[in-house]
Amino acid sequence: MPRHRLLAARLALGTLAAFVACTLPARADTPPRLDLDRAWQAALANDAVLRAARAGAESGREAVPLARAQLLPQVGISWTRNKNELETDTRVAQVPVHTRQDYYSSTRTLTIRQPLIQPVQWATLRQAGAQVVEAEALLVQTRQQLATRLVEAYFELLLADEQIMLIQAQTEAHTSQLDAARKSFAAGSGIRTEIDEAQARLDLDAAQALEARQQSQLARRRLQQLVAEPFSSVARLDPERLRRAPPEAGELDGWLALAEENSPEMQALRARLEAASQELAKARARHLPTLDAVAQANRGVSDNINRIDTRSNQASIGLQFNLALYSGGAVDAAVRQARAELTRAEENLAVQRLDLSLRLHREHRGVTEGLLRIKALEQAVASAAQLSVSSRRAYQAGARTTLDVLNAEQQLHAARRDLAQARYATLAAHVRLQVLAGAFDDDSLARLNALLESGVFPATSPAIR
Structure with a gap:
């Protein structure tokens, strides 16, 4: 075959192969990339706790038809x-x-x-309505608690993987410093202590790496159980997007007022109080x-x-x-029992209101102080990075020791670790604040998901040398 025809045939085959590769669908067995939105949809479909709550709500909704049936022909x-x-x-x-x-x-x-005329049945119908409200509130509460569990598990995995990356960078820096200390010692300008100090830091890095990998595996398993489907990687947090669109803490009084009105916990307890009130009405109606x-x-x-x-x-x-003229005192006993249950429901509502206020205050402080802590730690990271560079240059000029450089690297690693923890802790506190106030919804999750970048962590934790 002439050379030009052979080249043309190869070009045609290459074009055809590229076209087939582009048009064929992706392998079905390739796990997808996971972000918060995809994880949320998977958790909504697969979480056993939420499925049980849905079944409980469906069961509770039948209380009204059952009670109404007693008033129909x-x-x-x-x-x-x-x-x-x-x-x-x-x-x-x-x-x-x-x-x-x-x-x-x-x-x-x-x-x-x-x-x-059936006073007991009418009270039962009103009580059933309160029971339906309670069942619906418990379903909403379970759904929002799922959001909290999912966000915490997702951020726990991000933090664990980020910790692995930080340890890997620190290990590389310590390895470089160990090589430099050995060369200086061989040239006669260094001392043995510098080599031992660098080696000790490397040994500590190995122990920290083992712990970090274990934390990452545990966090990945926890997230896997929530979404109940395989995933290859998770989207990372974009610090720049977080800096441009930080969570809004607002005023504590506003969160308290919102929680009093919308908190599913409060709604469930108020419905329980109404059901206890109707139980007392039922007991009295037996007369x-x-x-x-x-x-x-x-x-x-x-x-x-x-x-x-x-x-x-x-x-x-x-x-x-x-x-009914006389029933052996059963009616009076039922009234006393219902009155005691009503008192208990009132006290539980009061206790829950105080506890909810305390939790809101804690999470609100977690957001406000977390934002301040993030800013302070960003400055601390910048200063620690500058100190690390200065220490290395001073070491090369003979004005600093290996220990000075290692301490500067350790300080930089600690600042970066604390900054990552502060970011995830602040975002998780904001989610918990919204959940407690009954304000967390799909739009809240979408805004949180918008803080993630297109880059992803690897499917498995990176190895640390």
Whole structure:
């Protein structure tokens, strides 16, 4: 084949291969990159705690139809059929007469009952409404607690992986310093102590690296359990985006007022208090009379011994009045019990309000002080980085020792570690603050997800030499 045709054929094959590679879908078995939005959607679909809460809410919603059914017409039908053996002994003209007769009897009855005055059932219906509100509030609370658990697990993984990267950078710096100390010692200008000091720091790095890898593996497993699907990598936090759009702490009084109105914990306890109040109303209502309208249609065949082989149809409509006069003291005991439960619900609400206020105050301080701490640590990192550079230059000029350089590197590592911890702790505190106030929603998660960068951490923790 001529050379130009061979080149043309190779070019065509290369173009075709590139086209096929671009058009073929990605391998289905490749785990996706994970960010907060994808993790949230996966957790919503797979978290067992949330699924249990959804089932509990579905069960709680049926309380109202069950209670309302007791106030609607009750229709029932019954049918009986019996085989009867009738024996009679009589005297006719002083002569004993014994007779026996076998026959079948049947009864069919249709009953319609409409409650008219039922104070207990009306209180039960109001109580069921409160129970539905509580079930819905508990579902919202569980959903928001899932957001807290997810964000904390995600940031825990980011912090662990970032710690690995910091230790790796520190290890490289200590390795370089150890090489420099050995060269100086070999040239006769250094001392053995410098080599030992650098080697000791490297040994400490190895121990810290082992702990960091364990923390990363544990954090990855925790996040894996929440999302219940494999992932290859996680999106990192972009410090510059966080600097441009920090979380808003706001005023504490505003968060307290928002929590009083929207907190699912408070809503659930207020609904529980209302349910306890209606339980007391139910107990008291047992002293009151009830009135039902009753309609009945009855068809009988040989329904008694006086009407054998006789068919009868009977229809009736009327009112049924009931009034409990004495029940052994059960009603009074039920009232006392319901009153005690109501008191307990009131006290639990008061305690929860105080506890929620304290937790809001703690998380609010975590955000406000965290933002200040981030700014201070950013300055500390910059100063520590400058100190590290200056120490290295002074060491090269003979004005500093290896220990000075190692201490400067250690200070820089500690400042970077503290800065990373402060960033994640502040963001997690802001999420918890929103959750406590009942203000966390999908938009809140989207704003948090916008702080992540396109870069990702590796699927496995990087090895540390």
